[in-house]
Amino acid sequence: MCGIVGYIGGGNVKKVLLDGLKELEYRGYDSAGLAVLQGGRISSFKAVGKLVNLVNKTASFEPNGFAAGIAHTRWATHGKPTEINAHPHQGEHSFVVHNGIIENYAALKDDLIKKGARFISQTDTEAIVHLYEFFLRKEKDAKAAFGRTVEAIEGAYAILLIDENLPNMIFFAKKGSPLQIGRAQDATFFASSDAPLIGLCEEAIYLNDGCWGWANEEENRIFEGAVAVEYAPKPLPATQNSAQKEGFRFFMEKEIYEQTRVIGDTLMGRIENDAVLLDELPEGFLEGVETLRLCACGTSYHAALAASYIFERTAKIETRCEIASEFRYRDPVLKSNELFIAISQSGETADTLEALKKAKLARQKTLAVCNVDNSSIVREADAAILTRAGIEKGVASTKAFATQVMALWLLALRIGKAAMGADVYKREINAIRRVPAALAVRSERHEQIRRLSRRYLHGHGFFFIGRDLFYPLALEGALKLKEISYLHAEGYPAGEMKHGPIALADDKLFTIALMPGTMLYDKMRSNVEELIARDSTLLVISPRRFDAADDFLPIDERDHPLIEFYEMMIAIQLLALEIAVRLGNDVDMPRNLAKSVTVE
Numbered sequence: 155m156c157g158i159v160g161y162i163g164g165g166n167v168k169k170v171l172l173d174g175l176k177e178l179e180y181r182g183y184d185s186a187g188l189a190v191l192q193g194g195r196i197s198s199f200k201a202v203g204k205l206v207n208l209v210n211k212t213a214s215f216e217p218n219g220f221a222a223g224i225a226h227t228r229w230a231t232h233g234k235p236t237e238i239n240a241h242p243h244q245g246e247h248s249f250v251v252h253n254g255i256i257e258n259y260a261a262l263k264d265d266l267i268k269k270g271a272r273f274i275s276q277t278d279t280e281a282i283v284h285l286y287e288f289f290l291r292k293e294k295d296a297k298a299a300f301g302r303t304v305e306a307i308e309g310a311y312a313i314l315l316i317d318e319n320l321p322n323m324i325f326f327a328k329k330g331s332p333l334q335i336g337r338a339q340d341a342t343f344f345a346s347s348d349a350p351l352i353g354l355c356e357e358a359i360y361l362n363d364g365c366w367g368w369a370n371e372e373e374n375r376i377f378e379g380a381v382a383v384e385y386a387p388k389p390l391p392a393t394q395n396s397a398q399k400e401g402f403r404f405f406m407e408k409e410i411y412e413q414t415r416v417i418g419d420t421l422m423g424r425i426e427n428d429a430v431l432l433d434e435l436p437e438g439f440l441e442g443v444e445t446l447r448l449c450a451c452g453t454s455y456h457a458a459l460a461a462s463y464i465f466e467r468t469a470k471i472e473t474r475c476e477i478a479s480e481f482r483y484r485d486p487v488l489k490s491n492e493l494f495i496a497i498s499q500s501g502e503t504a505d506t507l508e509a510l511k512k513a514k515l516a517r518q519k520t521l522a523v524c525n526v527d528n529s530s531i532v533r534e535a536d537a538a539i540l541t542r543a544g545i546e547k548g549v550a551s552t553k554a555f556a557t558q559v560m561a562l563w564l565l566a567l568r569i570g571k572a573a574m575g576a577d578v579y580k581r582e583i584n585a586i587r588r589v590p591a592a593l594a595v596r597s598e599r600h601e602q603i604r605r606l607s608r609r610y611l612h613g614h615g616f617f618f619i620g621r622d623l624f625y626p627l628a629l630e631g632a633l634k635l636k637e638i639s640y641l642h643a644e645g646y647p648a649g650e651m652k653h654g655p656i657a658l659a660d661d662k663l664f665t666i667a668l669m670p671g672t673m674l675y676d677k678m679r680s681n682v683e684e685l686i687a688r689d690s691t692l693l694v695i696s697p698r699r700f701d702a703a704d705d706f707l708p709i710d711e712r713d714h715p716l717i718e719f720y721e722m723m724i725a726i727q728l729l730a731l732e733i734a735v736r737l738g739n740d741v742d743m744p745r746n747l748a749k750s751v752t753v754e
């Protein structure tokens with residue numbers, strides 16, 4: 155998720171911009187840049203990778219006195235994470251930073267190139283600055299030109315633009331991506347979230363969609379269409395940390411709620427004209443691949459296991475799953491026609507990295523599915539599919555899991571398109587398109603989980619049970635609960651309960667049963683009834699009412715198992731969260747755990 159900072163004032167503009175970008179690092183990025191207008195001249199700097207690279211590039215740049223500046227951290231969606239694609243983007247005399255997606259950029263770009271504009275980046279953003287300069291040549295008035303630019307672009311955006319010929323002025327526009335304005339010490343501050351403003355301003359104006367305007371030394375003018383508007387400022391959160399949680403109690407809670415949005419980032423540019431594109435895979439990369447071996451740890455292993463059902467059922471390709479710490483010391487038979495896929499949120503997990511190296515030593519083709527570009531695992535693999543979940547601060551992984559499963563589902567369609575046939579392919583893409591909506595947390599369901607969680611605080615343990623695709627989800631639900639509640643829980647294949655574990659059944663054994671309507675419902679029902687008959691305490695998650703259970707969490711009737719999978723995933727994540735909250739645990743930083751296990 156990109157970040158934006160802007161400033162007009164007589165203070166240290168470079169410090170304000172760089173400090174602001176620092177406060178936005180938590181959103182994830184792969185490049186950064188800034189541009190400062192002072193004395194009728196714009197100085198611009200851009201750098202790939204971490205923010206420190208931009209700090210080093212601007213080390214000798216020391217603007218002083220009144221200035222206007224804009225800055226940006228970029229999370230690549232259109233165009234690779236390169237310096238040319240980093241923001242700000244420039245025209246002949248103006249510079250722009252932008253969050254969001256300009257949906258009609260291709261048509262705008264073609265038209266502007268015909269009119270003589272010279273594009274140098276692969277991004278949608280660059281069209282904004284050339285469009286502004288085009289309208290300026292026609293309108294001869296910058297404010298009118300910017301207004302027409304905003305009218306002409308479609309999609310989601312938060313924009314800051316400066317023009318060399320307009321000293322100490324910043325144009326802004328907002329639609330679908332957040333943008334706030336703060337005023338203090340005779341200066342104006344802009345940011346795409348609260349964090350960069352805290353400590354500089356007491357309050358901020360939160361722009362509505364469709365707003366645009368300009369700020370200079372004397373005034374901030376805001377318009378909705380052609381109508382000038384005024385907004386009452388609101389108080390800012392007290393600390394950066396609370397700001398970064400954006401109103402949620404924990405980062406984990408925020409990350410559960412943002413899954414509906416970040417899955418859209420995972421999909422961005424990867425489904426076009428009803429076909430899956432994974433242009434990060436080199437030409438011919440999948441040729442000769444006859445089997446897959448997925449390898450990971452923890453939650454990432456659960457994503458791999460879930461994906462293995464998709465690969466075999468839908469893509470018809472033989473697939474193995476490996477726990478990395480086991481794989482490393484086994485003597486597996488590794489063939490050259492097998493694609494080894496390392497799945498990792500951090501890209502730094504030692505076991506997964508070493509397993510990947512083992513596969514490479516065996517001369518296997520390797521692919522990383524990872525959330526952190528330029529991480530060790532991404533660099534080690536022959537190719538990488540980035541999950542684009544943004545930085546995941548909660549140690550207990552949530553959005554990373556959701557986006558890993560999605561990235562692997564896309565890969566299954568990419569690999570198995572011919573094997574599955576046109577109808578199945580179309581059905582799968584149609585289902586994928588409905589996942590973002592299915593991931594939206596319903597407040598009434600969250601409240602129901604919060605209420606019933608008080609009944610699950612003790613007992614001698616939990617079973618999470620499921621079948622097929624829902625068995626890996628049961629494993630994930632058990633891991634989430636263990637990690638943050640410190641209560642014992644295990645995920646189990648529902649059909650296996652009668653082969654021993656049912657001996658534990660009594661009223662203190664809590665069983666969470668995942669009962670999808672789209673597969674094996676009757677089989678699950680008989681497993682659940684066996685447990686109820688022995689007085690186990692049952693929480694059933696299903697689209698079909700199940701009155702015999704002690705607790706019932708509804709999900710919607712669906713026509714595809716993976717949409718049920720994602721809806722149930724939300725429920726098990728929230729259940730773990732609310733139980734941990736009641737137990738008073740540190741949800742974001744559970745005891746004994748690290749976000750990335752870089753040791754054996």
Ligand code: AGP
Pocket residue numbers: 451452453454497498499500501502503506549550551552637748749750751
């Ligand atoms: C997940 O909630 C845990 N924090 C842990 O199991 C994690 O998934 C595992 O350590 C793998 O990490 P990775 O995805 O960064 O490789």
